[in-house]
Amino acid sequence: MGAVGLQTHIWANNTRSIVLxxxxxxxLVGIIYGFQLILMGFGFLPNSxxxxxxxxxxxxxxxxxxxPLAIVIALIWFAIAWFSNQAIIDAMTGAKKVTRLENPxxxxxxxxxxxxxxxxxxxxxxxxxxxxNAYASGLSEGHYSVxxxxxxxxxxxxxxxxxxxxxxxxxxxxxxxxxxVIASIFAGIIxxxxxxxxxxxxxxxxxxxxxxxxxxxxxxxxxxxxxxGFGLSIxxxxxxxxxxxxxxxxxxxxxxKNPDAMISALRKISGRSYVKAPDDVQGMFLDNTPEKGNxxxxxxxxxxxxxxxxxxxxxxxxxxxAGPWDGDRLETGVPVTGYSxxxxxx
Numbered sequence: 412m413g414a415v416g417l418q419t420h421i422w423a424n425n426t427r428s429i430v431l432x433x434x435x436x437x438x439l440v441g442i443i444y445g446f447q448l449i450l451m452g453f454g455f456l457p458n459s460x461x462x463x464x465x466x467x468x469x470x471x472x473x474x475x476x477x478x479p480l481a482i483v484i485a486l487i488w489f490a491i492a493w494f495s496n497q498a499i500i501d502a503m504t505g506a507k508k509v510t511r512l513e514n515p516x517x518x519x520x521x522x523x524x525x526x527x528x529x530x531x532x533x534x535x536x537x538x539x540x541x542x543x544n545a546y547a548s549g550l551s552e553g554h555y556s557v558x559x560x561x562x563x564x565x566x567x568x569x570x571x572x573x574x575x576x577x578x579x580x581x582x583x584x585x586x587x588x589x590x591x592v593i594a595s596i597f598a599g600i601i602x603x604x605x606x607x608x609x610x611x612x613x614x615x616x617x618x619x620x621x622x623x624x625x626x627x628x629x630x631x632x633x634x635x636x637x638x639x640g641f642g643l644s645i646x647x648x649x650x651x652x653x654x655x656x657x658x659x660x661x662x663x664x665x666x667x668k669n670p671d672a673m674i675s676a677l678r679k680i681s682g683r684s685y686v687k688a689p690d691d692v693q694g695m696f697l698d699n700t701p702e703k704g705n706x707x708x709x710x711x712x713x714x715x716x717x718x719x720x721x722x723x724x725x726x727x728x729x730x731x732x733a734g735p736w737d738g739d740r741l742e743t744g745v746p747v748t749g750y751s752x753x754x755x756x757x
Contacts, residue, residue, distance in 0.1 A: 432590065434647050435597035438640040440474065442604050443481055445636030447473055449608065452629030463625045467632070485600050492596040497556060500548050500695075504688050506536040506558045517564065521557060521576050524666055528584060533557045537564070543680040546695040547579040547588045555583045560686065566679055570672035574663050578673065578697060581662025587655040588695070595691040598648050605641035608634075648694055649713045660720055661728065670730030674721050678736045681717045 447470040450456040456473070459465035492499065500506070511518040518535055525532040533549065536558040543563045549555035557579045559572075567575065582588040623629065660677075664670045677698075684698040693699045694713040724730040 432594060432597070432647075435594070435601065435644065438601055438644050438647075439481065439485065439597075439604065440478060442601060442608070442637050442640040443477055444470060444474060445633040445640065446604070446608050447477065448629045448633030448636070452623060452626040452633065454623060454626070458623040458625070463628050466623070466625050466629055488600055489596055492599070493550060496550060496592050496596075497548060497554070500692055501536070503692050504538055504558070504686060505540075506538045508556075509535050509537050517559070517572070520569075520573050521580070524573070524577050524580050527666065528580070530580070530583070531555075533580070533583060535559075537561060538686065540686055542684055542686045543567075544684045544686050545575050545579055545697045546692075547582040548592065548695060549583070550589050550592055555588065557583075562683070563680070566683075567676055570667070570669055571676035571679065574667050574669060574672040574676050575697060577663035577666035578659045580666065581659040582655065584662065585655070585658065587658075591655070591695050594648050595694070598644050598691055601641060601644040605637055608637050648691070656714055656720065657723055660724055664724065664728045664730070670724050670728035671733075673728075674724050674730045674732050675736075677717050677721055677724075678733070681735070 459469045522532045533555040538560045540560050541562040545559040663673050699714045
């Protein structure tokens with residue numbers, strides 16, 4: 412039975428996220444197994460001296476020794492990322508922390524939304540770029556952050572900016588911002604493992620210290636397993652990103668009671684959202700869809716198309732769409748107010 416109501420969608424999304432996150436450790440084990448097959452094929456690990464099946468069984472038994480080491484390495488990586496994730500994200504995006512004194516209007520908007528839900532106000536950050544985008548980050552209460560671009564501040568009016576902040580705050584409320592950060596950490600571990608495997612192939616010499624009649628099949632099977640594991644880690648990360656955006660759009664409407672503002676904000680953001688950052692971070696953004704998407708782009712996109720998000724806001728939120736934004740004013744002729752530090756919101 413499908414999810415009914417916003418809260419049910421949130422529960423369904425959280426359950427789906429837990430299931431998907433559980434897939435990352437499984438993929439990590441699979442990639443390690445593939446790596447062992449490759450090393451066995453090149454002669455760097457002992458082989459059974461028997462059939463291909465015997466070699467694969469031996470590689471499986473070796474996991475009892477290699478998995479604990481991999482877990483220790485992964486936990487060290489995880490601990491570093493857990494305590495340093497915000498600094499790492501800031502370094503990747505160029506985001507800078509701002510205070511109420513530096514930007515009182517924007518800070519007050521975020522604070523009012525947080526107070527309405529009994530939350531501690533997230534830290535506010537700004538990226539100095541003309542792109543129109545935003546994201547939430549953080550792993551625990553008191554360490555959450557909402558980041559917006561300068562271009563977004565200078566383009567959106569008060570209601571639109573409030574809708575975007577409400578969207579990002581919904582990620583905090585639903586805890587899916589934590590899910591995305593954890594997923595990025597897992598994906599990073601798997602990505603590095605896969606890259607080490609493929610790059611390492613250029614430095615190893617076939618034969619090693621031992622000869623193996625099953626070398627060719629073992630290497631091919633190992634590469635296939637590693638490639639599938641890496642590909643599935645990307646798919647899991649995309650699925651996590653996509654499912655959360657519709658719920659966050661709905662949450663923004665619930666917080667602001669203004670679906671039209673969320674729609675018009677998405678219209679202005681569409682095609683103007685690109686911020687230079689690693690893929691793992693871009694999956695956290697408000698929008699990360701290609702300007703000219705085709706079927707393949709849409710299939711592998713981390714976010715649903717803005718057109719579909721707007722359609723959902725119209726259908727389920729009762730919003731009205733004024734049409735594409737031409738860069739100066741909406742098609743209805745409503746002038747762009749612009750939101751910046753020099754233009755009061757009141």
